[in-house]
Amino acid sequence: MNVVDCSGLTKTFGRTTAVKNLSFTLAPNKITGLIGRNGAGKTTLLKLIAGYLLPNAGSIQVFSENPFNNIKVSANMIFVDENMVLPASMNLGEILESAGRFYAHWDHKLAVGLFTYFNLHPGQYHSKLSKGMRSAFNVILGLAAHCPLTIFDEPTIGMDAAVRKDFYRALLKDFMQCPRTVILSSHLLNEINDILDDLLLIKDGEKCLHMPIDELKEYAVGLQGKEETIAKMAEKAEVLHRKKLGKDSVYIAVRNQFAEEELHKARLEGVAISPVAADDLCMYLTARNKGGIDDVFDRN
């Protein structure tokens, strides 16, 4: 049974459509990465799943129920983002102590372990923490709550690289001990790539790609070589990105629909074949216009 089931989901704010006719399902006990450009509708989608917002059209089911104003969904879900509302009168130690009363599967040992590891102090107040420390505290709540549906909306904002790495590893280790459905939205796909099961890529509120992360690696391939050789190969595949290099050399990223022998033959003809990093691929797929930043400067 699917944990999340959306069909034709649409949400508008005034004249802007944040989520447009989105249909997908999330199977239980998987980590799904939600990726998209700024303003693609990631947060709106997550808030719809969490039941914070009511859709304008389409349907959404979480644990087979409508999540809006729903006690079952609220009890089995935690939503972690930078605006987590926590009581201002309680210090961090008190918040940790009382969190167990709200979450049935609360893992206090894990919470305290992570709390100490990330150098937080029980006497501190949430509002007085630095951006990175506040994010660290929020993800501790998100992990230790052990909710069947755990949503992280850009949880690593403000964290330095070392803390982000620790968080991803903590998430993976805890996920293996206690499998649950995790949705992780982030801009840093390359960092979370390896720990994901699936990737959901959205563009302008619409679904762009939803596939196991392993398949994404084989989805596209980068070819670099002489213009005429590349042009011949480009005829056979969908070109996602093109960049001129030097005088007569060109780099293209294409859908990988080549047979092993074709790639091998190209290699012998002097074509450099490289993988397309997941985050580059997502950038190409969600590009709003042909060309790129260079065009802004090349206009005159």
Place this chain on the structure above:
Amino acid sequence: MLLDTNSLKPIYVQIAEWLEMEILNGNIASDEKIYSQYQLADMFNVNPATAAKGLNILAGEKLLYKKRGLGMFVSCHARAAIRSKRIERNLKQLVLELVAEAKRLDVGRDDLINMLIAAELQVTEEEGSQ
């Protein structure tokens, strides 16, 4: 070992190849238990489903066998099978690329063979000094 995220090879293939190396160099003997998907996930910091996919490649080639409730074990013929597979797929491919590069650089057959002999000596020496 660290995974090569810049490689064209998917992570699960890299894990499968790493396991093959472990069997090939005798770190895991026949009928010995191989790493579980969770051990692999922890070692390589990857999703357990990815690690399982790596194990399943080897199981699909009958290099591993399952014991119900105990996990996966190395088949008795695994080592020999991996060796011949590597010769067939990797070594022959490498030789092909070697010959192609030599041709591009206009290196004759005798020179190439001399280079091979020199390389072999170097490898033997390095092994001896370790």
